[in-house]
Amino acid sequence: MKRILIVDDSELMCEVIRGALRGLEEDNVIFVATNPLIAIRKANLFKIDLALIDYEMPYMNGILLIDYLKDINPLTKILMVSAYTEPGAQITLEALNRGAIDYILKPANKDEFNEFKKDLLEKVKGIIFQKDYAFVNIKRTTTSEKSEKKVFPVTCGIDNNRSHLINKLKESKVIAIGISTGGPPVLEKIFTSLNKDFSIPILVVQHMPPTFTKALAERLSKVAQRQVKEAEDREKIENGVIYIAKGGTHLAVEKILGKYYVRLLDNIEKVNNHKPSCDILFSSVAEWYGENATGIIMTGMGSDGANGLFEMKKQGALTIAQSKESCVVFGMPRVAIEKGAAEVVLSVEEIIDLLNRV
Template sequence: MKKHTVIVVDDQKSVRSMIKRWIESDPNWEVIGEAANPYEARDLIVEKQPEVMTLDVHMPGMDGIVFLKKLLPQYPMPVIMFSSSTTEGAHITFEALEAGAFDYVSKPTGTPESLIEAKEDLLSKLYESLNYNLTKLNLTTKKETNSPNKKISKTTFKRKFILIGSSTGGTTALRKLLDEVDETFPPILIAQHMPENFTSLFAQRLNSDLKIQVKEAKDKEILQTGHVYIAPGNYHLGIQKIGSDYYTRIFQTDKKNGHRPSVDVLFESATEQDIGGNSIGIILTGMGSDGASGLLKLKNQGSLTIGQNKETCVVYGMPKVAYEIGALTYQVPLNEMVDKIKEIAAL
C-alpha cells in the first residue's frame, strides 16, 4: 500500500526526530525528508514532492511566514505549523494561517499528557489535510464578489440570534463573513475550535479590523445587537436567560466530539432555551461532525440553517455531515452567505 508522504521542517534535530516518530507510528504515513531551514526545505520539496509539510514558525535565516508566502504560490500544499501556545506564538500562527497554512498544532509543554495530545492532534490534522481544497489558496488573495451593485440598505431582523460553528479554515472564513456584517445584525455567537490564548487574540484582531464589536465571551454578558461573542478556548459557550434578557454562558463541562468549545454545545444551548425558531444557525468549514446534530436540533425547532458549500470550504467536513443528515435549510458559497442571512432575516 502506498503511504502518504510528509517532510518535516524544524531547526532542532531532536524535534524533527520526535515528529518523525509520531508520524511514522501510523503505518499510512512516511516522512520522506527532513530540513533544518527553509532553504533545505525548498530543495526537498522540489526533489521529493511531498503531500504535506510540517513547519516550525521560528526558523533561522527566513521565518516560517516569509517562507510560506514565497513557497505556496509555487508549490501549493497543505502546511501544518508547529506553534507555541504563548501570545507571541498565537500572533505568528494567525499570520501563518493568513499566509495560507492549512492548520497548526500546539507544541507540547513536555508533560506526558501534552506529548500524547500533540501527537494525536498532528495525526488527525494530517488526515484532514488530505481533503484540503487547495483552490482556497488562490481565493485568499482574490476578492470574492457576488453582486457588487447589490446592496440592502436596511435589514429588519425577525431572528434575534445568529449562531456560527467552524473549525479548520474557520479563522479566514469568519473574517470574510464578518467583514460584511454591520451593527444592525443581532448578536452573533461563535464556537471556533481553537485553544486557550488564541481565542482572545483572534477576537482582538477581528475587533480592530472590522466595523462591529468582536470580543472573547465572558460569562453572563448580556447579548447585544451588533456584537460578536467568540467562545474562549477550553470553554463551552452557550446562551442563558436571566429575567427577560439573554446572556452568554461560559462553562467547562466535558469535551463534546473531542472539542471544547464545541459547536454542538452552542447550538444545543439555544434549543434548550427554546429559541431555535428565533435563530439562524450557520456551519462553516471544518473537519469532522461537530455541530451537525446540534444544527439539526435547531432546524427541527424552527431555525433557518445555512452551511458553507463544498467549493468554498477549506475542508468540507462539518457542513457535509450537516447536509447529509438533513440539518441544512440552505447551502451557499461563503461570499454569498451574508446576502442569504439578510434575505431570510425577516422570515
C-alpha cells in the same frame, strides 16, 4: 506515495514528528530540513505535498517560508507547528491567513509527546488522504480590498428560496456559528464583508485553545472594524456585537426577564472531543431563542454541531450549512447535511449576501 517535508531547527522535534509519521498507512517520502533555506532547496527539487513548519527558525520565520513554498508549488499543504503562547497564537492566525491549512500545538514537555504524535498523525492522515479536505484556496485580502464595499453575486442557492430565507433571517434575534479547521480566514471574510449597520448579535464557536480565541477576537475586531470580543460569563448579549467562545470553555446562552445573556460552562466535559463545542451552543440557542434564531455550520473536521443544529431546525430556526466547494474541510457541514439538520446549503459568498439582505 506523498512527499512530506518537516521544517524545524530542533533535532528532537524533527525526530518526534518523524516518529508520528511512521504510523501512516502507506509508504511516504519524508524529508527533513533544519532551516528554511534547506526547505526551499528541497521544495525546488521535489514536489512537496505537505510541509510541517515551525515558526522560530534561522534565516527566516515560518510565515515567510509559507510564501516561498506557495510560490514554488501552490498545491503544497502547510501545517503549522505552533507554540501555545499569546505570540504563538498571533503567529498561527497570520499563518492561517497566509495559506496554512491547519495547525497543531507543540508539546510543552516530554509527557505530552505521545498525545502530540497521536493528534499529529490524525491531522496528517486527514490532509494527505484528503478525508473531508477540499483544499479551497482562500484569497488573501489586501488593505485596499477591505476598504471597498464587497458585492457578491446571488446564485441559485439563494434565488430558489430568497424571500423565505430573508424573512426567517429578519426574524432572528441571534446568529450562532459553529466552525473549526479553516475557520479564521472564513470568519474574517464574512465579518469584513458585513454591512456597517448589521445589528444581529453573532455567537461563534471556533475550535481553538484559550490563548488563541482571545487573539482571534482581537484580530477580527481590528480587521473588520466592528466589535468582536471573547465572550464573558453573564454579560448581556447586545445588538451589533460578535462574541467568540473562549477556548477551553463551552459557550451557551440563557434568558432572564426577557433579556439574553452569555453563559460560560466550565464544569462540562468535552463534547465531540471539543471544548468549546458547537453542539452546546446550538442546543442552547435552540432552547432559549427557538424559531427566532439562525444557525450556521461551517468548515471543520468531524461531526461537532450536527446534533445541535438539528435541534435548532426542529424549533423552527433557520439552519445553514456551508457548501463543500467553499469549505477547507467539509466534515462538519457534511454530517449536518446528512442528518437533515441544514435547511439550506450555501457558499461563503451566498451566506454573506444573505446576511447583508437584513
